[in-house]
Amino acid sequence: MTQPLRLGIAGLGTVGMGVLRIIRQQSALLEARVGRPIVISAVSARSRDKDRGIPLTSYGWEDDPVALARREDVDVFVELMGGENGAAKTATEAALAAGKDVVTANKAMLAVHGQTLAEQAEAAGRVIRYEAAVAGGIPVIKTLVEGLAGNGITRVMGVMNGSCNYILTRMEDAGKSYQEIFAEAEGLGYLEADPQLDVGGIDAAHKLAILSSIAFGTKVDFNGIQLEGIERISIDDIRAAADMGYKIKLLGVAQATGRGLEQRMQPCLVPESSPLGQLDGGTNMVVIEGDAVGQIVLRGPGAGEGPTASAVMADVCDIARGWRGPVFGQAASALVTPTPAFSQAPAPYYLRMALVDKPGALAKIATLLGEAGVSIYRMRQYEHSDVSAPVLIVTHKTSRAALDQALEAMEGTGVLAGQPVALRIEEL
Amino acid sequence: MTQPLRLGIAGLGTVGMGVLRIIRQQSALLEARVGRPIVISAVSARSRDKDRGIPLTSYGWEDDPVALARREDVDVFVELMGGENGAAKTATEAALAAGKDVVTANKAMLAVHGQTLAEQAEAAGRVIRYEAAVAGGIPVIKTLVEGLAGNGITRVMGVMNGSCNYILTRMEDAGKSYQEIFAEAEGLGYLEADPQLDVGGIDAAHKLAILSSIAFGTKVDFNGIQLEGIERISIDDIRAAADMGYKIKLLGVAQATGRGLEQRMQPCLVPESSPLGQLDGGTNMVVIEGDAVGQIVLRGPGAGEGPTASAVMADVCDIARGWRGPVFGQAASALVTPTPAFSQAPAPYYLRMALVDKPGALAKIATLLGEAGVSIYRMRQYEHSDVSAPVLIVTHKTSRAALDQALEAMEGTGVLAGQPVALRIEEL
Numbered sequence: 001m002t003q004p005l006r007l008g009i010a011g012l013g014t015v016g017m018g019v020l021r022i023i024r025q026q027s028a029l030l031e032a033r034v035g036r037p038i039v040i041s042a043v044s045a046r047s048r049d050k051d052r053g054i055p056l057t058s059y060g061w062e063d064d065p066v067a068l069a070r071r072e073d074v075d076v077f078v079e080l081m082g083g084e085n086g087a088a089k090t091a092t093e094a095a096l097a098a099g100k101d102v103v104t105a106n107k108a109m110l111a112v113h114g115q116t117l118a119e120q121a122e123a124a125g126r127v128i129r130y131e132a133a134v135a136g137g138i139p140v141i142k143t144l145v146e147g148l149a150g151n152g153i154t155r156v157m158g159v160m161n162g163s164c165n166y167i168l169t170r171m172e173d174a175g176k177s178y179q180e181i182f183a184e185a186e187g188l189g190y191l192e193a194d195p196q197l198d199v200g201g202i203d204a205a206h207k208l209a210i211l212s213s214i215a216f217g218t219k220v221d222f223n224g225i226q227l228e229g230i231e232r233i234s235i236d237d238i239r240a241a242a243d244m245g246y247k248i249k250l251l252g253v254a255q256a257t258g259r260g261l262e263q264r265m266q267p268c269l270v271p272e273s274s275p276l277g278q279l280d281g282g283t284n285m286v287v288i289e290g291d292a293v294g295q296i297v298l299r300g301p302g303a304g305e306g307p308t309a310s311a312v313m314a315d316v317c318d319i320a321r322g323w324r325g326p327v328f329g330q331a332a333s334a335l336v337t338p339t340p341a342f343s344q345a346p347a348p349y350y351l352r353m354a355l356v357d358k359p360g361a362l363a364k365i366a367t368l369l370g371e372a373g374v375s376i377y378r379m380r381q382y383e384h385s386d387v388s389a390p391v392l393i394v395t396h397k398t399s400r401a402a403l404d405q406a407l408e409a410m411e412g413t414g415v416l417a418g419q420p421v422a423l424r425i426e427e428l
Numbered sequence: 429m430t431q432p433l434r435l436g437i438a439g440l441g442t443v444g445m446g447v448l449r450i451i452r453q454q455s456a457l458l459e460a461r462v463g464r465p466i467v468i469s470a471v472s473a474r475s476r477d478k479d480r481g482i483p484l485t486s487y488g489w490e491d492d493p494v495a496l497a498r499r500e501d502v503d504v505f506v507e508l509m510g511g512e513n514g515a516a517k518t519a520t521e522a523a524l525a526a527g528k529d530v531v532t533a534n535k536a537m538l539a540v541h542g543q544t545l546a547e548q549a550e551a552a553g554r555v556i557r558y559e560a561a562v563a564g565g566i567p568v569i570k571t572l573v574e575g576l577a578g579n580g581i582t583r584v585m586g587v588m589n590g591s592c593n594y595i596l597t598r599m600e601d602a603g604k605s606y607q608e609i610f611a612e613a614e615g616l617g618y619l620e621a622d623p624q625l626d627v628g629g630i631d632a633a634h635k636l637a638i639l640s641s642i643a644f645g646t647k648v649d650f651n652g653i654q655l656e657g658i659e660r661i662s663i664d665d666i667r668a669a670a671d672m673g674y675k676i677k678l679l680g681v682a683q684a685t686g687r688g689l690e691q692r693m694q695p696c697l698v699p700e701s702s703p704l705g706q707l708d709g710g711t712n713m714v715v716i717e718g719d720a721v722g723q724i725v726l727r728g729p730g731a732g733e734g735p736t737a738s739a740v741m742a743d744v745c746d747i748a749r750g751w752r753g754p755v756f757g758q759a760a761s762a763l764v765t766p767t768p769a770f771s772q773a774p775a776p777y778y779l780r781m782a783l784v785d786k787p788g789a790l791a792k793i794a795t796l797l798g799e800a801g802v803s804i805y806r807m808r809q810y811e812h813s814d815v816s817a818p819v820l821i822v823t824h825k826t827s828r829a830a831l832d833q834a835l836e837a838m839e840g841t842g843v844l845a846g847q848p849v850a851l852r853i854e855e856l
Contacts, residue, residue: 022578022720032645032758033577131575137721139575146574147559147567149461150450150741217460275703275727292450293565293738296728299703300721310721313578323751330460 004037005320006073008100010065010091011080012045015105015132017052018309019078019316024054030313034320041073069095076101076319078312084108089117092128096120103315105132105308108197111206114213114220115335118327128327129315134207135160135284137307138300139314144214144288145329151290153215155255157428161204162282162302163190164230164250168267169280172238172247178231190282200229201250205265208252211286212263214329216256217336221263224340228266232421237352240380240392241269246350247277251426253343260339269350269425275299276428287428346397348377348427353410353420354388361415362391368413372406374398388417394425432465433748434501436528438493438519439508440473443533443560445480446737447506447744452482458741462748469501497523504529504747506740512536517545520556524548531743533560533736536625539634542641542648543763546755556755557743562635563588563712565735566728567742572642572716573757579718581643583683585856589632590710590730591618592658592678596695597708600666600675606659618710628657629678633693636680639714640691642757644684645764652768654692660849661695665780668808668820669697674778675705679854681771688767697778697853703727704856715856774825776805776855781838781848782816789843790819796841800834802826816845822853 007023009016023030023040030038042060044067062068069077069091077095079102081088088106095102102121104110110117110130121128131141135158144153159165163185170181182199185191197203205225213220230250241248246269254263270276275297279285284302289295301307328335355361362381369376378394395403403422410416435451437444451458451466459465470488472495490496497505497519505523507530509516516534523530530549532538538545538558549556559569563586572581587593591613598609610627613619625631633653641648658678669676674697682691698704703725707713712730717723729735756763783789790809797804806822823831831850838844 018720026578026580029580029645030578032762033573035753035759138724139571142570142575143567145461146746147570147742148738149745150454150458150738152454152457217457275706278703290738292446292734292741294729294732294735296566296726298724298726300724304722306720307722310576310578310718313720314575317577318574321751321753323749325463325749331463334460 002036004039005316006039006041006075007078007316008042008068008071008074009040009078009080010044010068011082012043012052013080014305015308015312016045016080017054018305019080019312020054022309022313030317034317036320038316038320042068042071044068065091066094069100070098074100076103076316078316079104079106082106082108084112089113092117093120096124096126099124099126101126101319102128103312103319104128104130105312107133107203107206107210111209111220111222114210114328115332118332121327122332127319127324129319131314132308132311134210135286136300136302136304137310138284138286138298139311140211140286140298141214142314143296143298144211148288148290148293148296151292153288153290155253155289156211156215156286157251157253158284158286159249159276159279160207160252160284160286160302161198161250162284163198164204165279166190166282167199168230168233168238168248171235172242175235177235178233199231201227201265204250204252208254208263208265212254212261213335215254216261216338217330217334218261218338219335220328221261221338221340224261224263224338226264226266226342230267233267236390237421237423240352241350244394245272246270246425247272248423249276249279251276257341260341262341262343264343267423269423270428274428342400344399344401346399348397348425349395349403350423350425351393351395351420352390354390354417355415356417357387357389358415364413364415365391365410368409369406372402372409374402374406430464432467433744434467434469434503435506435744436470436496436499436502437468437506437508438472438496439510440471440480441508442733443736443740444473444508445482446733447508447740448482450737450741458745462745464748466744466748470496470499472496493519494522497528498526502528504531504744506744507532507534508740510534510536512540517541520545521548524552524554527552527554529554529747530556531740531747532556532558533740534558535561535631535634535638539637539648539650542638542756543760546760549755550760555747555752557747559742560736560739562638563714564728564730564732565738566712566714566726567739568639568714568726569642570742571724571726572639576716576718576721576724579720581716581718583681583717584639584643584714585679585681586712586714587677587704587707588635588680588712588714588730589626589678590712591626592632593707593711594618594709595627596658596661596666596676596678599663600670603663605663606661627659629655629693632678632680636682636691636693640682640689641763643682644689644766645758645762646689646766647763648756649689649691649766649768652689652691652766654694654770656694658695664818665849665851668780669778672822673700674698674853675700676851677704677707679704685769688769690769690771692771695851697851698856702856770828772827774827776825776853777823777831778851778853779821779823779848780818782818782845783843784845785815785817786843792841792843793819793838796837797834800830800837802830802834
């Protein structure tokens with residue numbers, strides 16, 4: 001075990017360069033901790049000539065990440081290119097086929113192809129590690145797979161997309177619209193190249209799908225997630241929530257129920273005094289509940305060079321120590337196909353709708369809610385423009401089915417100006 | 429690796445029975461996770477006949493934990509007896525000498541004898557794992573040793589004694605004196621048999637010493653900790669702190685400085701809106717700062733059957749997976765002897781003192797503080813009894829040395845009725 005562990009790093013963006021930096025600066029500390037040197041044999045990226053602030057001349061170079069994955073002097077293929085398919089997946093498969101272990105930060109690839117890749121890895125006796133794929137620098141994969149291995153996991157929750165949390169926090173602080181803050185975040189480089197991955201909740205849902213698989217021993221099931229982004233959250237919603245003592249967060253929840261696996265990623269109202277309510281900016285939080293441990297809360301930076309590289313290095317160090325195990329915490333062949341289940345647990349809901357400015361519109365809404373069995377806890381009508389009047393409603397606890405029935409009934413009546421917004425209130 | 433991992437459990441109190449319960453109830457899940465059965469070969473406790481709610485007839489029995497530690501059918505000796513010396517230490521040494529791995533929840537033993545035991549274990553090629561020794565169910569050892577292995581750790585902080593936090597929280601909620609709530613906590617069984625271990629800060633300091641060693645690559649140095657308990661915190665202090673927007677917490681801080689290793693465990697004022705300030709009751713929180721990751725915060729239950737057994741099982745599972753490593757994250761032989769350093773970083777301080785009811789007493793105090801270079805930010809004198817007047821002072825940032833100089837100068841003046849209380853204010 002005193003042979004060096006030799007890495008091939010594919011992708012030299014922010015995270016890749018962070019990993020390079022740690023290995024260069026902390027080589028003695030790393031060797032003291034894992035008992036052998038960790039070295040970089042070769043790297044691969046789009047451009048060889050780009051000035052990255054660190055000379056790459058001491059490392060081998062491959063234009064093609066697949067060639068890097070197959071190099072004889074590489075023990076671990078470190079995939080930091082990203083993307084659900086394409087080069088990342090091809091090179092990962094090539095690495096496994098060539099008998100290499102894989103460390104990746106690629107949540108999209110794992111959320112969609114995780115089961116197939118896990119089967120391939122385990123058949124080849126290789127490991128895939130992906131601490132950096134979920135919640136940045138927070139060691140949440142390690143906590144679930146190892147730290148809480150003695151627990152039946154009952155629920156996993158979290159705020160796991162820093163960009164969405166930044167947008168929602170900034171909207172409130174600056175009193176600006178979603179569109180304005182979205183543009184600001186994009187300008188600052190806080191959003192993915194396809195911003196829909198962030199604001200549509202897809203990136204966070206990728207992470208939730210991975211956590212669910214580990215927590216509940218199920219095949220990763222991204223398509224089974226009830227998914228809603230933050231694009232329709234208005235500054236009015238944020239202000240109304242604040243008035244009532246709530247914050248709006250893009251919250252992921254996964255739990256095993258009698259009917260199947262419930263996975264949802266959607267904007268929710270959470271009490272502003274709760275740990276989730278106090279989470280500002282790009283910080284992530286994951287809450288894990290186990291039958292023995294009760295509740296564990298992990299908080300930390302969800303993105304960025306240092307935090308993500310720290311998570312990649314945790315995986316590299318475990319492999320260097322010779323610690324091996326199945327990809328999702330149990331053998332891929334033992335994972336069961338989950339039955340997706342939507343939440344039927346009643347919850348209070350927040351509703352915002354714009355009513356056409358006609359007599360009886362509000363009465364109609366109230367009647368339809370009542371007929372569906374949804375009872376109103378608070379209602380507030382705001383000053384209105386010439387054509388429509390905004391109305392905010394907080395319901396008593398109700399099933400989502402009853403609420404959807406009422407909303408559907410409203411559609412045909414012509415009293416709504418635009419689509420209503422309905423957000424679950426999570427009393428944590 | 430499909431051979432069962434065979435445990436010998438010494439100590440069948442709350443934690444021991446919790447471990448038994450998990451292994452009985454979750455055997456299939458555990459085997460799926462670690463790839464082999466985890467079984468209990470034999471147990472040892474003070475009384476064989478006590479009714480523990482679970483029959484022990486299917487396990488071997490040893491009156492003597494040393495005999496348990498040496499049994500041929502035991503691979504891992506699980507030490508849950510507690511105590512710095514005595515049977516726990518003797519049996520742990522016997523287990524290592526007999527070629528067994530050890531899992532323990534014994535913070536006192538590790539804080540005092542950790543280096544010797546680590547040397548013995550590593551010489552014998554055995555591991556000692558102790559997730560349950562620090563912060564109950566929170567996987568903080570795993571986070572430090574493994575999850576943040578790519579980081580130079582810069583600071584570790586935490587509230588790690590649930591009993592102290594319970595007492596301080598209850599004093600404020602109930603508006604009762606330290607003595608009253610102490611008696612209440614003792615009646616509820618929340619305190620150690622020797623309550624000084626809790627309220628004197630010793631238990632929390634044991635935990636801090638262990639974290640320091642891992643974080644900074646130093647030999648565990650319990651005696652190097654600047655230690656102060658909560659016994660002198662009065663309800664007046666708690667109320668005055670609350671008036672100013674602070675909570676009082678028994679806070680441990682460890683950091684490497686240019687002068688050496690700073691380790692302190694002492695009651696501090698922390699902002700009530702900070703994560704530490706919001707920590708109520710028996711919940712623990714550990715904050716870890718690393719040069720790559722930034723800040724990670726871990727929160728969870730610090731004690732109790734389920735949480736502590738969960739931590740023990742994490743260690744057992746890692747050993748079952750064949751994952752082995754040095755006791756304190758680096759080879760015991762590589763750990764350096766730390767130079768204890770007291771904090772010289774200036775901080776604001778909270779002072780409470782009772783002045784004799786004589787003209788000029790307050791002026792004398794203010795003068796002596798000024799002469800030592802301690803400047804006063806806020807001062808408040810309360811209604812007083814016939815003989816003494818309570819005075820609360822918040823200083824501007826000052827060194828502890830300057831403050832101690834002023835306090836020393838006050839002693840000879842005869843203006844103080846009783847010993848002053850000085851608490852550091854940590855702006856986190």
